[in-house]
Amino acid sequence: MIRTPICDLLGIEKPIFQGGMAWISDASLASAVSEAGGLGIIAAGSAPGSYVREQVRELRERTDRPFAVNLMLENPSADEVAEVIVEERVPIVVTGAGNPAKYMKAWTAAGTKVVPVVASVALARMMERAGAVAVIAEGTESGGHIGETATMPLVPQVVDAVSIPVVAAGGIADGRGVAAAFMLGAVGVQVGTRFLVAEECTIAEEYKDLVLKAKDISTVATGRSIGSPVRCLKSPFANRYAKAEREGAAAEELVALGTGALRKAAKDGNYDEGSFLCGQVAGMVTRREPAAAIVDDLLEGAERALREATKWVS
Amino acid sequence: MSDQSTFERVCAIVREQGGLDDTELTNDTKLADVGLDSLAVVEIVMSCEDEFDVEIDPDASPATIGEFVAIIDGLLEN
Numbered sequence: 001m002i003r004t005p006i007c008d009l010l011g012i013e014k015p016i017f018q019g020g021m022a023w024i025s026d027a028s029l030a031s032a033v034s035e036a037g038g039l040g041i042i043a044a045g046s047a048p049g050s051y052v053r054e055q056v057r058e059l060r061e062r063t064d065r066p067f068a069v070n071l072m073l074e075n076p077s078a079d080e081v082a083e084v085i086v087e088e089r090v091p092i093v094v095t096g097a098g099n100p101a102k103y104m105k106a107w108t109a110a111g112t113k114v115v116p117v118v119a120s121v122a123l124a125r126m127m128e129r130a131g132a133v134a135v136i137a138e139g140t141e142s143g144g145h146i147g148e149t150a151t152m153p154l155v156p157q158v159v160d161a162v163s164i165p166v167v168a169a170g171g172i173a174d175g176r177g178v179a180a181a182f183m184l185g186a187v188g189v190q191v192g193t194r195f196l197v198a199e200e201c202t203i204a205e206e207y208k209d210l211v212l213k214a215k216d217i218s219t220v221a222t223g224r225s226i227g228s229p230v231r232c233l234k235s236p237f238a239n240r241y242a243k244a245e246r247e248g249a250a251a252e253e254l255v256a257l258g259t260g261a262l263r264k265a266a267k268d269g270n271y272d273e274g275s276f277l278c279g280q281v282a283g284m285v286t287r288r289e290p291a292a293a294i295v296d297d298l299l300e301g302a303e304r305a306l307r308e309a310t311k312w313v314s
Numbered sequence: 315m316s317d318q319s320t321f322e323r324v325c326a327i328v329r330e331q332g333g334l335d336d337t338e339l340t341n342d343t344k345l346a347d348v349g350l351d352s353l354a355v356v357e358i359v360m361s362c363e364d365e366f367d368v369e370i371d372p373d374a375s376p377a378t379i380g381e382f383v384a385i386i387d388g389l390l391e392n
Binding site for chain 1: 351360371
């Protein structure tokens with residue numbers, strides 16, 4: 001059994017977070033992960049407050065265990081979602097794609113624990129000072145919005161810079177990755193890509209098939225030219241977007257090109273027009289299974305790896 | 315107190331952060347226009363805190379060199 005300080009801090013049984021993925025991480029997936037003892041996370045994505053409220057209430061009908069809401073700070077309704085988080089007394093909020101400083105006071109006053117996703121040491125330090133109870137250090141191997149630094153160099157540098165617990169994300173899909181994250185000083189992991197194929201994940205079957213077929217070099221990061229890099233599977237959409245970037249398309253043109261592409265992937269499984277967000281670990285994801293089985297496999301694998309890790313030491 | 319102005323010291327930090335030795339910087343220069351993304355701005359905030367021994371409100375999110383200078387001068391006066 002593996003239990004770490006993040007478990008006591010957040011009232012969870014197992015130090016596994018399920019990544020908040022826009023149009024993907026809904027009450028169905030998040031409640032299954034929370035019910036399995038991990039931290040299920042509902043993603044607000046670019047949705048309005050009413051969607052988040054509905055999903056939070058649905059999750060609470062399925063489990064009474066702790067969960068989180070992920071607020072992507074580029075969401076046009078971010079202010080409204082931030083208020084819903086307070087009104088619904090969401091126990092934990094995870095933030096992504098930016099700096100949540102302006103909401104931190106209201107959330108901490110309401111008793112909501114704030115755990116920002118950070119892609120640099122400076123942002124981690126700033127978040128600690130602003131009242132975050134932990135940070136998720138997310139490397140560029142992840143799917144979705146990413147920074148530039150990879151998990152291996154990012155996590156230990158963040159661990160050294162802050163005194164709050166650090167959760168590692170990016171490039172983790174099995175117990176070996178979890179064990180490696182612990183070796184880097186993390187006390188928990190956030191996993192997204194592997195949960196894409198969980199039975200409780202409600203995305204289109206075509207999306208799941210693409211993840212299951214993906215290999216080590218199947219993803220690409222687009223959007224660097226507009227300061228908002230995003231990792232997804234190579235696809236007709238990703239190719240068109242990358243070509244437009246190479247040809248120097250204006251920011252507005254690129255934003256317009258991307259509008260609706262996440263929904264087309266997650267809900268319609270539209271191979272030609274969808275943006276299939278996915279991490280570099282996709283090649284390690286080989287089977288559909290219940291979320292609880294994924295949580296347990298991650299931890300059992302980590303336990304085996306950690307026990308074996310001493311074999312070279314005399 | 316350094317002989318350099320706040321503006322010059324902020325510019326030095328911005329140049330170092332962005333590798334911008336050959337770029338002209340003015341009070342009106344927008345950080346985004348010289349290729350600095352949100353993570354780089356956070357980096358500059360933290361570097362300015364160390365340089366000037368002040369604590370910048372994390373909610374401030376300055377967008378231009380001039381806004382950085384104004385925030386820091388305001389904190390130094392107090």
